[in-house]
Amino acid sequence: MTVMVRDLPADERPREKLLTYGASSLGNAELLAILLRTGTQQASVLHIAEEVLARYRDRGIVELVNMAPQELAEIKGVGLAKAATVVAAIELGRRLSMKAAEHVEAVHGPEDAARYAIPRLRHEQREHFVAMLLDRRNHILAMRDVSIGSQSASVVHPREVFRLAIQHSAASLIVLHNHPSGDPTPSQxxxxxxxxxxxxxxxxxxxxxxxxxxxxDKFISLKEEGMVQ
Incomplete structure (x- = not known):
C-alpha cells in the first residue's frame, strides 16, 4: 500500500516541514517533492521524487543541472509542466551561486580563486581549462576558457593562455580546470x-x-602542494 503525503502527520509533510523548520531541515527528496507538488493515484509525490533522484544516483542530485525538461518528463508522474518547474528552480539556484561568486573582487589565495570559479565549473561534464586574469592588485579582470576537452583531458598550449593575458593586459594569471569525476587530484x-x-x-x-x-565543491592548489616551481 502506497503512503500518500496527505496520510503523513502534518509536521512530516514536506511543505509544512519547510514552513515550520526551514528549508535546510528537508532532505533532497522532500525539497524536490515540493517542486513536483502532486503525485499520482499510484504513487505519492515523495515516491516520485525518490524515483527522480534514483535515476541519477551515480552522480547524485548534481546531475539534475544537466537534465532537459523532456528527459525529466519521461519519468512517470512528472510530465513536462513539473519538469519545467524543476529545471527553472535549479537554474535559479545556479544563477544565485554565480552571483555570490561575483563578490570576490581580489584574489588573495587559492580559496578566493576557487570560490569564484566553482559555481561556473562544478556542473560541467567536460574539462574546461580556464585562465583567471588579474591586474597588478590581484583584482579579477576576466576568466576565459582556454580549451574544452573530453571527460579525462584538456589540451592546452601556452600561446592560447598568454594570448588571453595580453588581450586583457593582465599582470598575472591563475589557471584552473575542473575534473568532471569530482576528484580534484591532479594528474601527471x-x-x-x-x-x-x-x-x-x-x-x-x-x-x-x-x-x-x-x-x-573541492579543489587542490598545485602551488600549495609544491607540485610546481
Whole structure:
C-alpha cells in the first residue's frame, strides 16, 4: 500500500516541514517533492521524487543541472509542466551561486580563486581549462576558457593562455580546470602542463601564480602542494 503525503502527520509533510523548520531541515527528496507538488493515484509525490533522484544516483542530485525538461518528463508522474518547474528552480539556484561568486573582487589565495570559479565549473561534464586574469592588485579582470576537452583531458598550449593575458593586459594569471569525476587530484599531465605555463610566464613576464584543480565543491592548489616551481 502506497503512503500518500496527505496520510503523513502534518509536521512530516514536506511543505509544512519547510514552513515550520526551514528549508535546510528537508532532505533532497522532500525539497524536490515540493517542486513536483502532486503525485499520482499510484504513487505519492515523495515516491516520485525518490524515483527522480534514483535515476541519477551515480552522480547524485548534481546531475539534475544537466537534465532537459523532456528527459525529466519521461519519468512517470512528472510530465513536462513539473519538469519545467524543476529545471527553472535549479537554474535559479545556479544563477544565485554565480552571483555570490561575483563578490570576490581580489584574489588573495587559492580559496578566493576557487570560490569564484566553482559555481561556473562544478556542473560541467567536460574539462574546461580556464585562465583567471588579474591586474597588478590581484583584482579579477576576466576568466576565459582556454580549451574544452573530453571527460579525462584538456589540451592546452601556452600561446592560447598568454594570448588571453595580453588581450586583457593582465599582470598575472591563475589557471584552473575542473575534473568532471569530482576528484580534484591532479594528474601527471596537469603537473606537466602547469610547469610549461610557469616557465612561459617567466619569459613573458606574466607570472602564472597557481594552477587550481576543481572537483565538485573541492579543489587542490598545485602551488600549495609544491607540485610546481
Amino acid at each position: 599531465e596537469d603537473v606537466a602542463v602547469t610547469q610549461r605555463l610557469v616557465d612561459a610566464g617567466k619569459i613573458m613576464d606574466i607570472p602564472v601564480l597557481d594552477h587550481i584543480v576543481l572537483g565538485g
